[in-house]
Amino acid sequence: MNDFKRGMRDGIPIAMGYVPVSFTFGLMAVSVGMTWWQALLISVTNLTSAGQFAGLDIMAASGAYMEMALTEFIINLRYALMSLSLSQKLDSSMTLPQRFAVSYGITDEIFGVASSRKGEVGKWYLYGLISLPFIGWQAGTLFGALLGGVLPAMVSDVLGIAIYGMFLAIILPQTREDAACLKVILVAVAMSCCFRWIPAFRHVSSGFVIIICAVAASALGAWLYPVKEEEEG
Numbered sequence: 001m002n003d004f005k006r007g008m009r010d011g012i013p014i015a016m017g018y019v020p021v022s023f024t025f026g027l028m029a030v031s032v033g034m035t036w037w038q039a040l041l042i043s044v045t046n047l048t049s050a051g052q053f054a055g056l057d058i059m060a061a062s063g064a065y066m067e068m069a070l071t072e073f074i075i076n077l078r079y080a081l082m083s084l085s086l087s088q089k090l091d092s093s094m095t096l097p098q099r100f101a102v103s104y105g106i107t108d109e110i111f112g113v114a115s116s117r118k119g120e121v122g123k124w125y126l127y128g129l130i131s132l133p134f135i136g137w138q139a140g141t142l143f144g145a146l147l148g149g150v151l152p153a154m155v156s157d158v159l160g161i162a163i164y165g166m167f168l169a170i171i172l173p174q175t176r177e178d179a180a181c182l183k184v185i186l187v188a189v190a191m192s193c194c195f196r197w198i199p200a201f202r203h204v205s206s207g208f209v210i211i212i213c214a215v216a217a218s219a220l221g222a223w224l225y226p227v228k229e230e231e232e233g
Contacts, residue, residue, distance in 0.1 A: 001124070003122050003124040003125040003128065004124040004125065004127060004128040005128060006125060006128065007124065007125040007126060007127065007128025007129035007130075007131075008128040008129070008131060008132055009128075010113050010128075010129055011110070011113075011128065011129045011130065011131065011132040011133050012132055014107075014109045014110065014113070014129075014132070014133040014136070015132040015133045015135065015136030015137075016136065017109070018133050018136040018137045018140060019136045019137075019139060019140040020140065021049055021140065022043060022049075022136070022137045022138070022139075022140030022141040022144065023140040023141070023143055023144035024144060025039070025043065025049070025052055025053060025056070025140075025141055025144060026039050026040075026043075026140065026141040026142065026143065026144020026145035026146075026147075026148060027144045027145070027147075027148045027151075028053070028056060029042065029056060029141075029144075029145055029148075030144075030145050030148035031148060032056065032059070032060040033060075034145075035145075036142065036145035036146050039141055039142075039144075039145040040138065040141050040142050040145065042055070042056075042141075043137055043138055043141040044138060047104065047105065047107065047134065047137060048075070048076055048079070048107070049107075050075050050076075051071075051072050051075045051076050054071050054072070054075055054210055055068060055071065055072060058071060058205070061205060063205055067205060067208055070208075070211050071208075071210055071211055074210065074211050074214050074215065075210065075214070078108075079103075079106055079107075082106055082108075082111040083103045083106050085111075085115065086106065086111060086114055086115055086121070087099065089114070089115060089117075089119075089120055089121045090102075090120065090121055090122075090123075091120045091121065091122045091123065092120075093122075093123075094122075094123050098123050102123065102126045102127075102130070105126075105129075105130030105133070105134060107133070109133070110129055110130060110133060113129060114126060114129060171185060180221060180224070180225035181221075183221070183224075183225075184217050184218065184220065184221035184225075185217075187216075187217045187220055187221075188213045188214065188216075188217035191212070191213045191216060191217065192209060192213050195209045195212075195213075
């Protein structure tokens with residue numbers, strides 16, 4: 001129980017940060033014609049901010065299933081890597097079903113907090129760490145969806161750009177420390193602008209634009225700036 005409470009305490013800042021972002025998702029979901037329960041169902045079954053916003057754009061544009069599958073695969077592939085990394089710190093007593101349950105709640109922020117702890121991480125700490133952010137994400141989505149038709153249009157438009165502020169908050173600290181990361185991001189931005197402003201590329205749907213830009217920029221970064229493997233001492 002102490003581990004569970006400690007996890008909940010560490011999850012409070014994450015939950016507070018999730019509410020405004022998920023609130024924005026709820027607003028955007030109802031703005032494209034979804035009901036409040038459909039928006040909430042997406043948040044309950046996904047728990048991924050970038051994936052949900054990208055998927056929402058594809059659904060609004062009546063994109064293909066394959067486009068949706070590839071987009072979500074590319075965007076959420078990092079969670080598989082995070083789970084593999086975090087599995088090395090898990091308590092050996094955790095069973096396979098418990099590991100599957102924990103993997104559902106692994107997000108960027110939860111992974112960062114859990115992996116920074118010294119020593120092994122137990123199941124009760126992770127349950128506590130995941131619980132409040134999960135509640136915050138669902139509550140923000142529900143309130144955003146319910147208030148989407150009530151708030152003035154100006155307020156909804158302002159809240160609609162909150163997701164971009166979150167993305168900038170994620171990438172800017174990394175670019176200050178790593179010039180290679182900055183160059184890869186600029187390449188992705190330049191490619192995205194090409195798809196937006198060059199007439200020959202405008203017919204490409206938003207989902208495939210995300211896939212092409214992410215894969216191409218990442219591949220170029222891996223080729224130009226390979227990460228050297230650490231030698232075992």
